[in-house]
Amino acid sequence: MNMPTAQIAANSSRHGPKSIAPRRPFDVLKIRGDFPILQTQVRGKPLVYLDNAATSQKPDAVIAAISRYYSHQNANIHRGVYKLSADATAAYEDARAKIASFIDASSPAEIVFVRGCTEGINLLASSWGSANLRPGDEILLSEMEHHSNIVPWQLAAQRTGATIRVIPFADNGELNMEQFASLLSDRTRLLAITHVSNAMGTINPVKQMTELAHNAGALVLVDAAQSIPHLPVSIRDIGCDFLTFSGHKMFGPTGTGAVWAKKALWDAMPPYQGGGDMIRTVTFEKSTWNEVPHKFEAGTPDIGGAIALGAAVDYISAIGMEQIAQAEHELLTYAENRLGAIDGLRIVGTAAQKAAVISFIIKGIHPHDIGTILDGEGIAIRTGHHCCQPVMDHYGIPATARASLAFYNTRDDINRLAEALEKVKEVFA
């Protein structure tokens, strides 16, 4: 009855951006107008940008936030006694709060800024890993992990004597859930799993997997680098213990990203890097640590980048993640039908639940040659192993071509891709 007003406000803002009905109809042409680079030409042709899984383009709002920060707000944060520093600190901490709210975290203090998802996983592997992994412990990964969710754990395993176990996926790109269940045991300390595969687009059932891993007594890290720009992501809904992501894939600047962990886990973890800002007291004999999140943010962070990442969160929240997911799903279906009709083209990764990533190969044509010919048409796709060599090994191929979509892509982009792929086939006919 007498619930404090502040409590109500905090709850409503936390769930606000995702539960509110779409504020405006999804108008892709208007959205494209927000992205200056989408108005440019490459090799004399209007740019068709289909490499969003590698990095996303930036809206005016993000570019303006960076410009505004360096033009009007730039000062080092925390401990400055002058107004400019206090304002920069407030803007930086406000960005942290936006990110916390965006993923349903209960407190901004649970968000640590990092350079990107890779640094986030390295932080956890180094800090949590060194404090918690022992010989005989097992870290459970999947066969479809990005190298950035494999190598840090290999390094942690080497340091601690823990071992890595791998959940295989089936040829359609879906994880084998029976094998997952049988790999879980009382030796499993951590499941580190990608939410969405960057190489195949598979959306993994992370909520269900988290529940099973928790039942086995393991903690769960979700690598949300490929999901957070495209789907609603809620740490409350998933129930995981750690979540990492990059800013530059979610329309923010490069060199930004965040790690979310439960407060108690942060508190129990040793620092990752030492330096200024992360300490409370320093003597030559002993130092004590600042509270989280500052304990994990040694040195001057990318203040302008974090603020601009906050602007990116505002931008996509205003469109609505549900709307973004729906628009991308419709475009994915269109693209898979269009590309699937090309003779000799095979889509790699056909999971029932997919984000808008289309990996493909064309019989007799190396992906790199596909990429170069598309480049000549002003179309940017990625070719190679996508930092997922185990995925390529699974299919026995050296590389794929990959078109990865964002909400600013259109059917026209897909049509131009399909037409250019016909040209690729003509060249090699």
Added chain:
Amino acid sequence: MSDLRDLYQQTILDHTKRPRNFHELTDANHRANGHNPLCGDKLTVYLKIHNDIIQDAGFVGAGCAISTASASMMTEMIKGKRVAEIAPLFENFHSLVTAPVDMEPDEQRLEALDKLAVFSGVREFPVRVKCATLAWHTLQAALKDVGGPVSTE
């Protein structure tokens, strides 16, 4: 498509589809493996060298059109050449594929390269230089026969 036609010339496509000397040499006395991690290209170059003359050359492997055609045309070109001629030839080839786009190709170099001049289009696509030069780096390793695989990275 003009830039692309420069890159994917008919000669190159012909060598991609029907690579020459595409086999192991059972009597090779020099060999090396090459790997381009960027695109996953892997090839092995075999040489039969006698009295400092490359008497026979062959290659096997899997790669993109540019790297396959480059290896095919390279093996054709080097057969019968003295070992000492290879380094200047590679230097010419490397200059050709890395020259600034707005610079006229050097006539003497083009002449020395003969058929390999068709690779001049590669310079429009700097990320493909490694594809064109993988076979040559591997050839250099084979001449030294250093044993381990070479990499473009």
